[in-house]
Amino acid sequence: MTEKFENFEKQRDFLVCVDSDGCAMDTMDIKHERFFGPFSADVFGIKDRETYLEDWNRINLFSSTRGVNRFKALVMALLNAQNRGEDLGDITALKNWAETASSLSNDALEQLIADSPSEDLEKTYDWSKRVNHAIETELVGEDRPFEGVKKGLAHITQLTDVAIVSSANKEAVESEWIRHDLLDSVDAFYAQDRGSKAEAIADLLTKGYDTKHVLMVGDAPGDEAAADENGVYYYPILFRKEKESWDRLVNEALPKFMNGEYAGEYQESLKKEFHDLLSKYD
Incomplete structure (x- = not known):
């Protein structure tokens, strides 16, 4: 991480926060369809893969739980x-951790396994590492920003501070944004290693922004x-309408x-347009 991100301080009165996967980068579908879903089916021994993967994509891409x-x-x-009758063994430890932990990341999971090892947590850690490795090594040349993102960010950064606020793996996000020459339009960088998106926005607010001067741009x-938790504004990028959404962001x-x-x-x-779109798939 560059020094400018580590030592970020407020430069302008306004701040625009931008999610990465599915919002700025056209990487969300391919990551779930090629890696997240299939690898989890492999690790947990899913028998009816077709039904499982269809459900995985619904949860992560085409419903109100998107993102x-x-x-x-x-x-x-x-x-x-x-x-549905799949025999997955005991996943109680995983379920409890995912529902109660303040930090959901590989580092947090690794520490939990060291303190309280269990088969379901170890499988989960293996799955998550495999996903990260595949994203970092197999997506080069296939990841790309949505049309309008590079030009849009270049325009926005002339008027406001810009922060990446993502729950994705830090190394993957950084490599994607570097590869497509987007980081020059960014002032601050928050990824999975720095906590939740709500925590990221809360930390950014400590830099001195008025809540009415902060906009979260996301697709989920x-x-x-x-955004709501921190009392700041939200702008939705609509899936399958990403170019139109970025054009409207910049121009309107x-x-x-x-x-x-x-x-x-x-x-x-x-927001109504956003939720109406998602509700079609619930």
Whole structure:
């Protein structure tokens, strides 16, 4: 991580926070379809892979749980599989950790296994490491930003501070943004290793921003929840409509945000459109 990210301080009055996977980077579908889902089916010995993988994609890509933390998603998918009759063994330790831990990351999981080893936690750690390794080694040349992102970020960073706020693996996000020359438009970087998105926004607010001057840009309900928890604004990137969403962000939403016209009816109309899209798949 570069020194500018480690020592970030507020430069402008406004801040735009941007999620990575599925929001700025067109990597979310391929990561889940090629790595997250299939690797979890392998590690936990899923028999009916077709049904399991269909459910995995619904949970992570096409429903109101889109973008949920990988470990929470794993628990959801495994519980659904158990309810369909899959024999997965005891996953109580995993379920308890995913539901109660303040930090859900590989480092936190590794420490838990050292303190309280269990087969389900060890399988989960193996799965998560395999996913990270595959993303870092097999996606080079296939990852790309959505159309409009590079130009959009270059415009936004002329007007506001910009922070990456992602729950994805730090190394993967960093390599993707470097590879596509996006980091020049970024002032701060928060990934999985620095806690939840809500915690990231809370930390950014300590830099001196007014909550009315902070906008979270994301593609999932978790992004909206992180914004709401901190009392800042939310702008949705609609899946399958990413270019249109980025164009609207730059040309319509950003001016309203900076002119004090974002709150109320305008933001609510954007949120309604976002939830109406997600609800089609629940």
